[in-house]
Amino acid sequence: MSTGAIFRPFRHSEAERSDRSAGDRLRHRQKIRESIRDNIADIIAEESIIGKRGDRVVKVPIRGVREYRFIYGQNAPGVAQGDGNVQEGQVVGQGSQQQKGAGDQAGDQPGQDVYETDVTLEELVEIMFEDLELPDLERRALKQIPAERASKRRGYRPVGIRVRLDKRRTARERLRRKFATRGHTAAIEAPAEGEEDRYPFHPDDLTYRHVVTDFKNExxxxxxxxxxxxxxxxxxxxxxxxxxxxxxxxxxxxxxxxxxxxxxxxxxxxxxxxxxxxxxxxxxxxxxxxxxxxxxxxxxxxxxxxxxxxxxxxxxxxxxxxxxxxxxxxxxxxxxxxxxxxxxxxxxxxxxxxxxxxxxxxxxxxxxxxxxxxxxxxxxxxxxxxxxxxxxxxxxxxxxxxxxxxx
Amino acid sequence: MPDYTLADLEDWGKRILDKALELGLDPYPQEFEICDHNDMLGYMAYAGMPSHYPHWSYGKGFEKLKTLYDHGVSGLPYEMVINSSPALAYLMRDNTLCLQILTIAHVYGHNDFFKNNFNFKTTRAESTIATFKAHAQRVRSYVEDPSIGAERVEFVLDAAHALSMQMRRNRALRHLSDADERQRLWAEAQPRPDPFHKIHRSPDFSPPDLQRVPASPEEDLLIFVRDHNPYLAEWERDVLTIVHEEACYFLPQIETKIMNEGWASYWHREILNSLELPPELHLEFLVRHNQVVRPHPGGLNPYHIGLRLFDEIQRRHDDPTPEEREAGIPFPSAASGREAIFAVREVDRDVSFLRRFLTEPIMRELDLFEYEKKEEELVVSKVSSREQWREVKETLLRVVGMGGTPIIRITDADFGGRRTLYLVHEHDGRDLQLEYAERTLSHLHRLWGREVLLESLLGGKKQLMVFGENGFSTRPA
Known part of the structure; x- marks a missing residue:
């Protein structure tokens, strides 16, 4: 009687399903950040934030990422269903809730878009200071003491410990040697019958990364x-x-x-x-x-x-x-x-x-x-x-x- | 793991479609895609479209949906179906077989509604997917164009989104061209032919202002700005067009929410009842069905109200009480109640549907009430009593569908000879929210490039909101 509908199975592979909203979410996060920065003076004046530890999550009210449209404000009654026994004058909700009328579009009521977001205090501090445009504080030259020890690469050496072996360079050395000796090796050591044509690494090929400890004056x-x-x-x-x-x-x-x-x-x-x-x-x-x-x-x-x-x-x-x-x-x-x-x-x-x-x-x-x-x-x-x-x-x-x- | 295989779904899908066609539904070809909750959240954020242009508001929508879902505040819909030909529907993988069957039947209800309701005639379902894809590609090409860039595109999109719903509501009415509109105004202003002109004093003739732009007040804000601001770049005009076309596409769905859900609920019930489900499936179906169509005290459940009204229309036709017979049945020409609801699904939208078929007894049964905001609390102001039900109904008709969006028209694009845009809000007792009006006007000001004025009533007084180079201000008009 009819040709049935097409059913497309679930695609298990992640590769086939893209995270399509990633870019838009990122932009939204950026806008939230901008909003926080714009209201930073209000936010840091909140009692709840002062004195918290850096990794504590604080709630920050967000404004400014609303989508504005023409909407109704005052004298805009709504209609809703009751439980069968609603009386005049009864309180049925809080005004800050979104209006529950039949208008079903998203984001068209004030108050709905004011929400809180979780930010760690560290992040907040970072946002706070990122637009201060302050140069690094001046540090006194004589007061620097070695504070930080970091490892830093300083070229390559033929000796070193195993973990610092640079495989790529080692392989290249071997190839270089192989090409350099082309034509001669066969004469010197022809492979035995049935043996593979091997060209093994030589200790001279081994190249190690040279790492030095770097003292930073902090x-x-x-x-x-x-x-x-x-x-x-x-x-x-x-x-x-x-x-x-x-x-x-x-x-x-x-x-x-x-x-x-x-x-x-x-x-x-x-x-x-x-x-x-x-x-x-x-x-x-x-x-x-x-x-x-x-x-x-x-x-x-x-x-x-x-x-x-x-x-x-x-x-x-x-x-x-x-x-x-x-x-x-x-x-x-x-x-x-x-x-x-x-x-x-x-x-x-x-x-x-x-x-x-x-x-x-x-x-x-x-x-x-x-x-x-x-x-x-x-x-x-x-x-x-x-x-x-x-x-x-x-x-x-x-x-x-x-x-x-x-x- | 799901308790079904794809073959099960295909099998049930075929049975459901056969039953639907047998019962008289007339849907587009249908395609189903099985997806998990992440895919579903993604589709929901982009209105179900497989391809859609990027904008941060969709990222925001996604985050919001995901937060609500992760915290268990709201579940996900069982399905989602978009108005296109073939119609595209998404089924949640983790649903039980019974839910999938219910959902498939429900989807065919929506599908039939999309194809046959007159509001959707202008949406060009056969090219929906391709259109959205083309829109996405064009917007992306502007974003990637080094002479335009993401920032400027976002700027225009922000402004266009703010104004996109300020549009003509009935897209089936033809929009006259400027020349035709002037012709019409001229013809309308002519004195009526009067057989007794010899004895009557000839009426005063005042010629209409044919120089005015727009000739008649204009509701399609984006399109008007596109066509009348000569300083917009071609790509900016295109972005405005894209946003406007999308709004036009979604308008019928906003305008028919209650009917659409009522119709789909009616048909999933009819189809599943006639499918002779195994008892355990049938029992689960009854539970699920009642969850979907139960009333939501404090809100309006479109599934519940829509289904209740369709049932009522059918009953009044097939089995009217003596008084109802006296008053007349809804569709006298229809041979049966079933035929009557088919006619209704074709010619109505939520406002007319409720106006025509929401009767006093039903209002009382649904316990509809009107509420007002009083000092941060929502207080019941009117209930569906014998005296007040008409007023409650009037309020409902005003808020349903596009009723939540104020009607604002451009009356003059060259006000005071300074290319100032003059808009008038058609005040119906509800005031505009001032902060939102200010921000929205700022968007319009960006697009128009010159001062914009909006006339409205605030607190019973005529006020003019001005957004110009010096920002926002209001003054008595």
């Missing part, structure tokens, strides 16, 4: 986080400071193989503390900023001598210092700027408190050092711009090339 870095933990530093201020230190550490860590962290907490006197204590332990009392700087100088002198270490110091405070300490603060800050690659002061002024609280910014204006930078952080959205400004100082320093002589 530098180490230390990030010194100094924070005012006096009574006036509340949780919000500490959080802002923490975010800033986190960024700084992440950035330095992308530039150096080994980065050490030192935490110094100070009020009227300073001490080195653990990370936990640094951020969570509340202290009280007044503030001598110079005490923190003095402590930092001591630690640098003891453990991180500038001839071996690149020193990055950053200090966060709300700017509330005892007036009597100001001259000492300025003097120690100057000393710290001399030994550090980069020294920054961040004044944490949550919104509104800027104008009636005292500030160290005026004082530090008098500090004349190219690698010193002050930033003001009022809210979490400021963190990223402030951070960029801080690093821009380093860039400017590189541009002007010459730095004051080493201390």
């Amino acid at each position: 530098s180490n870095a230390v990030v010194i986080c100094i924070m005012d933990t006096s009574g006036s530093m509340d949780t919000m201020k500490k959080y802002l400071a923490r975010s800033y230190f986190f960024l700084l550490y992440q950035f330095i860590a992308t530039k150096y193989r080994s980065v050490e962290l030192v935490f110094i907490a100070h009020h009227t006197d300073a001490r080195e503390v653990t990370e936990e204590e640094f951020f969570h332990k509340a202290e009280s009392g007044g503030t001598f900023i110079s005490s923190g700087y003095q402590k930092a100088l001591e630690i640098i002198d003891e453990r991180y001598h500038p001839s071996l270490w690149n020193v990055y110091a950053f200090h966060c405070s709300d700017g509330d210092n005892f007036d009597s300490d100001n001259p000492a603060a300025l003097r120690t800050a100057k000393q710290l700027a001399d030994v550090a690659n980069l020294f920054g002061y961040g004044e944490i002024k949550p919104l509104g408190s800027r104008y009636y609280e005292s500030s160290m910014l005026n004082l530090f204006r008098r500090l004349d050092a190219e690698n010193f930078q002050t930033v003001v952080i009022e809210k979490k959205e400021d963190i990223w711009p402030a951070f960029r400004a801080f690093l821009a100082k380093d860039r400017a320093g590189v541009a002007t090339a010459e730095r004051p002589a080493e201390a």
